[in-house]
Amino acid sequence: MLGLRTVDSDDWPLWRELRLAALAEAPYAFGSTLAQWQGSGDREDRWRARLSIPGARDLVALLHGLPVGMASGVPGEESDNAELISMWVNPTARGKGVGDCLIQAVERWAAERGATTLRLSVMPDNRRATALYERHGFTDTGEPGDPLPDGVGRERVMAKILAAF
Secondary structure (H helix, E strand, C coil): CEEEEEECHHHHHHHHHHHHHHHHHCHHHCCCCHHHHCHHHCCHHHHHHHCCCCCCEEEEEEECCEEEEEEEEEECCCCCEEEEEEEEECHHHCCCCHHHHHHHHHHHHHHHCCCCEEEEEECCCCHHHHHHHHHCCCEEEEEEEEECCCCCCEEEEEEEECCCC
């Protein structure tokens, strides 16, 4: 059975477990690195702060009671925008609807907040994630995303117009 759990700063150990797994399994998919969140970066106050972004919704996906995925919705720079960030699904749970469930939940959250557009950034070579987002109606905005570590490329910015829920 697939379910979602909204987490807050008190759930930081669970979020930490998933985020570190995500950064280790798919370093190519994130702007952050595992090294940045380990060692001196691995502090309770930092994890709590990450789960305390004002107005955000942080979700953990559970498959048969086990945590297998995560995603966050955060308010965008404009009041009518929201962003999907920190999306990851454990490889053992891919293809089982976990990503779909997480995206749909963030879409609902964003629409309920009054956002008309949901935006995200994806690494340009992350074809699986891009295909998932396109399946959910996201399209390339043509805007330059954040620079990649190579200093040459940029993240791909995608967006979707939201229907009212």
